[in-house]
Amino acid sequence: MTEHHPVTVAITQVEYLAGSRFVPVPAPRLTWVTETDVPDWRQAWAEVESGGSVARVDGRDSVLVPWPFAPLAQGEGRAVRVRVHGEDGSVSGWSEWREVEAGFLAEGAWSACLVGLAAPDRTSQPALLRGEFDVTGPVRRATLYATARGLYQVEINGSAVDEDTLKPGWTSYQWRYVHETTDVTALLRPGRNAMGIQLAGGWYSESYGFGEDKKPFYGDQPAAAAQLVITYQNGNTAVVATGESWTASGDGPVVSASIYDGQHDDAQRNQPGWSTAGFDDSSWDPVRAQTAPTPAPRLGPPVRVVAELPVVERWVAPSGVTILDFGQNIAGRLRLRVDAPAGTTIVVRHAEILDGEELDTHSLRGAAATDSFVSDGSPGTWEPQFTVHGFRYASIDGWPGGVPEGAVTAVAISSDLERTGWLETSHPLVDRLHESVVWSMRGNFVSLPTDCPQRDERLGWTGDIQVFAPTAATLFDVNGFLANWLADLALEQKRLDGVVPYVVPNISGVPTFATAAWGDAATVVPWVLHHHYADTRVLEDQYESMTTWVDLVDRLAGSGHLWKGGFQFGDWLDPTTPPEFPLDARADAELVATAYFAYSAQLLASNAAALGKADDAARYRDLAAGIKAAFHEEYVTGNGRVVSDAQTAYALPIVFGLAADEEEVRRLGANLGALVRRNGYHIGTGFAGTSFLAEALSRSGQLAVLDRLLTQTEQPSWLYPLTQGATTTWEAWDAIRPDGSPHPNHVSFNHYAFGAVAHWLHEGLAGLGAAEPGCRTLRIAPTPLPSFDHARSRRRTPYGVAVSGWRREGDLVHVSATVPPNTTAVVQLPDGSAEFTVGAGRHEWTARVPVAARRRPGLSLATDGVDVIDDPAAYAAVLAAFDRHAPWAADALRSHPRWHPGVPLIMDVFMLPAPVREAIDAELATFGQDS
Structure with missing residues (x-):
């Protein structure tokens, strides 16, 4: 037994x-x-x-x-x-x-005022605020509730109340504030006490826009509100709240602070003891006090330091500054241990890439991303608290005698999300791709989901998180984080008569129209949270937002159910688009819009059913069916061709369930596979299609094509950035060109949207997904690709740790899984056998999955190009021969692939002199002789 x-x-x-x-x-x-x-x-x-x-x-x-x-x-x-x-x-x-x-205040209990400088002398002026109070007996509990129009840090009796940073984060200030809740019992003492608040403008008084259009959107001065509730041992309570009795100084050590431009501190302006009782504040001024809106408690985790990185390489640049490389692109700042004469000014600049031996700051656009520190002559540690930068490299100037070894640390900050997903495979570059996605997510999940952390943007683009949400929920627990952001989305949407803005919070200042993929964040993100966490409350909270969006698009589409006309981003940043026209994708924008309309209607029907709204569920199922029929009639031919012959145009109907039946899925997949092959197994999708491309190829049986596409290292591909030293995913496929030059539009090198493939790596390659919301029933369905020997996904689900993995031994694939207690799993082995269900525990199975033998072609100029591109070794040999004898032909194959069946290689060089063609032919004939 x-x-x-x-x-x-x-x-x-x-x-x-x-x-x-x-x-x-x-x-x-x-x-x-x-x-x-x-x-x-x-x-x-x-x-x-x-x-x-x-x-x-x-x-x-x-x-x-x-x-x-x-x-x-x-x-x-x-x-x-x-x-x-x-x-x-x-x-x-x-x-x-x-x-x-x-962690909340009762209705009507909020009494704190917003306080700030009464007569600031410049825009977004940092301030010190203080007030004193008495503790009259033994304290049972003391809880601080605080918020700000801007950013704040609180000290009580000279000690910081917590280690959180960039508090309270960024919300749509016109409609909603959030407060932090902090236990400060241990910081109080009998008798006289003091509370001090460091205040900076942060997102509230930041200037938004590009070039000369930059200006504050919410207001030009920060303010903070804090309420301390003291419960004594005898049951009595006392409330200490910011108000007119408080005093303020604009002459603290923080001279200026900007999210985009950086922070300037002068330690010579320190005011020792300012947050302790008895401090002489006679030179300070009365505060300006305003009625504070009642804030809601924060739902997501706070922003904190999540990693500290040492310098991995350093050098003195030709300009004389010291350049430090931290080996990883992050969102964060530097921590300096400084011992320098009084008045010494140390200047720190940040960048994601280099220009030779200097920082390349072009991708910062209008963001200065510069911090500076003036020493007061005493040794100490300095780290700016009210800014954040995206960088891998930093320059330091002004340090007397040069930067000492070990004196500088890069501090990565992010919302303190719990890691939930890990992946390992037999392909080192794929593993590095996965980790680059993790780092991009960390760098862009700072209070809200942003597009990038480095330039004068850093906004909550709805389209980006819409495509990335399934990946985010796989890698980290994002339920509270995204629920908090969705609350702002719903409020912003309501003010736009149902239109979901392009960015949330909406500070864009540009005309906003209903736009597919971006607006569909209203339905997709709540569905993702319910699917991953079984959270019905987020569906309840967002239901009006979801229905308003789908109903709005339904009106725009009309009785024909085709969304035509109006502004669309379409398949934004398709790699074929010219830099100056990123909207000119191959996939028809109206096709993309209608496909997303169908997708949102389907998800809304599912969400309505989860909430027990049977009538709504039936209505939106009928709507989705009508859109599907209209899409099919308009865009899909009888032989499985899509009128807009582009990779995204095939991927969306396959994944969104717009095919008539499984046979049509197969035909659509075959045509998608042919497109990918014709493109030299390069990516041909932008934001709208990339997150679904791997799933579409896998679902339609195009595994050999997917294998070549996933392991491709030429540009554009998922792995190409890693060959260029990337440690985070890029905004554009060619953010750095093969010749080493950066993209002319100064794009971001830390942008998570194209990293959405990581979701398929977990659910497809390793085979670990959810068959029922919250992973109550798992789906174990690995997809062993020919180039991989093993893959394994481990996830911390709401029920416990689940694992799915496989390893290959010849024609046998050994699958293993761990199913947490209180769950079951539906298993689909890769041999195509019937699905079956297992209970909790550890399981192992073996399936016979022969790897198709690849016939290695004999090479000559008469060889069919398709036989070449299907064999990586043959392709490399052809490029090597062309590089030596006809470099222009090799460049053409790389940049303008046209691998059509029945077209021999000679058609790429037929205009060359016969001796050159003969030399190439002779070299190709040696292919395989040494293998």
């Missing part, structure tokens, strides 16, 4: 937060994970205990389970624990107690 370990259980999350006891709602949902090696273990029921009461939860529910007790009141704390009972009769012990505390 096999012995099993006991069943154990742990509460892993309360509402959206894993690492905080504060919760943003009165009835927080609970998630717990059960661990056991008992095969097929499933929960029959659970007990949840708090305050002496025990509630029973029947069935398998263990993810985002509704709070079974009375709602929490402001400041109320509870301890909660869980015990589970298995269908097999097993019973766990009680989990450890989890402390839960209301």
